[in-house]
Amino acid sequence: MRVRLIVAYDGTNYHGWQIQKNAITVEEILQQALCDLLQEPIELVGASRTDAGVHARGNVAVFDTHTRIPAEKIAIAVNQRLPEDIRVMQSEEVEEQFHPRYAESEKTYEYHISNVPIQLPTRRLYSYFVYLPLDVEKMQEAAKLFVGEHDFAGFCSAKSQVQTTVRTIYDCQVEKEGDEICIRVRGNGFLYNMVRIIAGTLVEVGLGRRKLSTVSQAIEKADRSLAGPTAPPEGLTLIKIEYQN
C-alpha cells in the first residue's frame, strides 16, 4: 500500500528536508526510522524540499510498504523512533497513483518577523529579527500585489530547475500578532526560495526603502535583481498542504 504522512519538524538542527551527503536531513532521519519500524527498505517521496533552518507543521511525504501495520497506526509507532524535533502528525493509506508533488495542491506558508528593538531569545529560532519599525499597513498593501497568477521568475533563486515559473497565489496576508508580524501566503505552488524572497521584499516595503510600484515591476519584469533579498530561513514555516482529494 501507499502511505501518506503529515510531517512536522523544527528545522533548526537539519540541513533541510532532502537527503544529501555529509549532512543530516529530515528525510534521512524519517526514512531510516520507517525502515527500522517496518523492517523493509523504504523510499520516501516528499512534497516540499524545505531548506536548512526552515520549519514545518504539515509537510507531506509518501512511501510504499508491504507492512500489515494499519496505515493510521504508523504515525504513533514511528514517533517512538524519531528524535523529538521530528513528529509524524498523521498517517493514512492513499491511492497507489498519488504523488505528493504532482497531485494538485494548495500550500500555506507563514513567515514570522520579530519587530522589536531586542528580540526575545525564545523566538530567535522561529522568527526573523528586524529591529527597525515596520509599516504593517504598507506591507499589507504590497502583499495584495502578489495575489493572482504571475510569472514569479523574479522571486526565485537560481538553483531552481522547473518547467514553468508561473504560479498562482490565492491569498497573501500580513498581520500584526503582538511583537511579531506574520506573512501568511497560500498558493498552488512555490518556486525555490519564493516565500523568503516575497518576505524580504515586503520587509523592504515596511522599512520604507521600496515603493509599491517597484514591487509590481519586480513581478511584471520577472527579474530577480528587481526583487528584495531572500529573508533568512528561521522565519519560515510550511503550515499545510491541501490536496484536492
Add this chain to the structure above:
Amino acid sequence: MRVRLIVAYDGTNYHGWQIQKNAITVEEILQQALCDLLQEPIELVGASRTDAGVHARGNVAVFDTHTRIPAEKIAIAVNQRLPEDIRVMQSEEVEEQFHPRYAESEKTYEYHISNVPIQLPTRRLYSYFVYLPLDVEKMQEAAKLFVGEHDFAGFCSAKSQVQTTVRTIYDCQVEKEGDEICIRVRGNGFLYNMVRIIAGTLVEVGLGRRKLSTVSQAIEKADRSLAGPTAPPEGLTLIKIEYQN
C-alpha cells in the same frame, strides 16, 4: 552606580541562573560579558534563581560599576557580547540600596502545556506535553484555591532554605490558547519549584485524577506529599518582576 538589568533567556542550554561549578549558567555568561565590556570585576545579584531549562522574559539582576557608560546604554552594548539565547532587554540606574531579592515585588510566571495527541516539535522546548485531554474548566476552579495568603510549604521542594513559607498569590488564571493551556500566576514571591508543583497539581485536576478538595487539603496541611508532582521545567517562563519603585 548600581545598575538594574531586565534579562531574557532561553533556558534550554543552561543549568539555570545561578553560578555553579562544572556547569554553564546564565549568571556566569552574563557576568563575564559585563566584566569584558566594563573592564572591571562585576558581581551580579539576580532576583530569581531559575532552574535548568526554565525560561525568562523578565528576570532582574543588579551590579555596581564605576563605568562612565550611561546605564541605559549598557543593555545594547552587552548584548553584542552575549550569545543569542541571552538578551538584556533594558538597563537603568537604581538607588544604591536597591536589592532585587529584598525589595518588595510582584512576580508573574507562565506555565505552558501542549494539550494535543502529538506535540509540535517547535514547542517541545517551551511547553509541557500532556497528550490526554485536560478539563480546563476544572483547572480554572482549582486555580482559584491558590489565590490569597497561604503557607505554601506543601508546594515547595526540599532544597529550599527560607525563613517563612508563607506567600501571597494575587492571581492564578488558566487559559486555553489554541493547542496550549497557559497557567498564569502572580504573587509576592515563590518558593523553590512552587510554580511547577502548582502546575503539576493542576494537571492532575485536569486529568480527573484529583478532586478540588484534595487541592485545598494540600494547601491547608502544608504537606508536600499531598500536592501533585513537579511539572517539567521547559513549560515555565518567568514573565516579569515588578518593584514598588
